Amino acid sequence: MDLICLDLDNTLIDSDKPHIIAYNLALKKNNLKPVSEKKFKKLFGLVGFEIIKGIYPKLNRKKITKVLEDHDDFFINQTRKYLKPFKDAKSTLKKLKKRYKIALISNCNKREIIASLKTSGLNKNLFNALIGYDSVKKPKPYPDEILKAQKIFHCKAEYIIGDSIYDIMAGKRANVKTIAVATGNHSREELKKEKPDFLFKRFKDVLKVL
Numbered sequence: 303m304d305l306i307c308l309d310l311d312n313t314l315i316d317s318d319k320p321h322i323i324a325y326n327l328a329l330k331k332n333n334l335k336p337v338s339e340k341k342f343k344k345l346f347g348l349v350g351f352e353i354i355k356g357i358y359p360k361l362n363r364k365k366i367t368k369v370l371e372d373h374d375d376f377f378i379n380q381t382r383k384y385l386k387p388f389k390d391a392k393s394t395l396k397k398l399k400k401r402y403k404i405a406l407i408s409n410c411n412k413r414e415i416i417a418s419l420k421t422s423g424l425n426k427n428l429f430n431a432l433i434g435y436d437s438v439k440k441p442k443p444y445p446d447e448i449l450k451a452q453k454i455f456h457c458k459a460e461y462i463i464g465d466s467i468y469d470i471m472a473g474k475r476a477n478v479k480t481i482a483v484a485t486g487n488h489s490r491e492e493l494k495k496e497k498p499d500f501l502f503k504r505f506k507d508v509l510k511v512l
C-alpha cells in the first residue's frame with residue numbers, strides 16, 4: 303500500500319478559534335498584549351514557536367517556550383471544545399484508509415494532536431502514524447515530518463495533502479507530490495503560487511485523484 307501524508311489543522315478540522323483563544327490567554331498570563339484574529343491567521347500553519355516569534359519578534363527563547371506551554375495547557379484544558387471536524391473528513395478518511403497508509407503530519411505536538419482528534423470525533427486508528435513537530439528537528443515548511451513518515455514505513459510518500467503554503471513547500475522539499483485544499487487561511491491564489499500538483503476546494507475532492 304502506498305503512503306500519503308496528511309495535515310491536521312484546517313485540513314481535517316476547523317481549529318482556528320480554539321487556538322486563537324488559547325494563544326491569547328497564554329499571552330495575557332505572561333503579561334503580553336493579546337493580538338487580533340487576523341494576525342494569528344496569517345501565521346497559522348507554522349509551528350507555535352514561529353507564530354509567537356512572528357507576533358513578538360524580540361521575545362527570548364525562554365519566554366516563547368513559556369507562552370507555548372501555557373497555550374498548550376489552555377488548549378487542552380479549556381478551548382479545544384471549540385474544535386469542529388470538517389464535514390466529510392471522517393468518511394473521506396475511511397475511504398482513503400482502505401487504499402493507503404496514512405501518516406498524519408502536524409505542526410502541533412503529539413499531545414495536542416491526540417486531544418484534537420479525540421474532541422473532533424476522529425479515531426486515531428484512522429491513521430497509521432501520528433507525527434508532530436516534537437518528533438522531528440525542523441517542522442514544516444521543512445520536509446522532516448514527511449521524511450520521518452517515509453522512514454517509519456520504509457517507502458516513499460505518494461502525496462502530501464494540506465491547506466497551507468507550508469504543507470506544499472514541505473512536499474516540494476521532500477520531492478513528494480502535493481495536493482492543496484483551500485479550506486484554511488491561505489487563499490487559492492496564495493496556494494497556486496506554490497504550484498501544487500492539485501488544488502481542491504474541499505478535502506473530499508482528493509478522492510478524484512486518490
Ligand SMILES: [Mg+2]
Binds near residue numbers: 309312313347465
Ligand atoms: Mg493546516
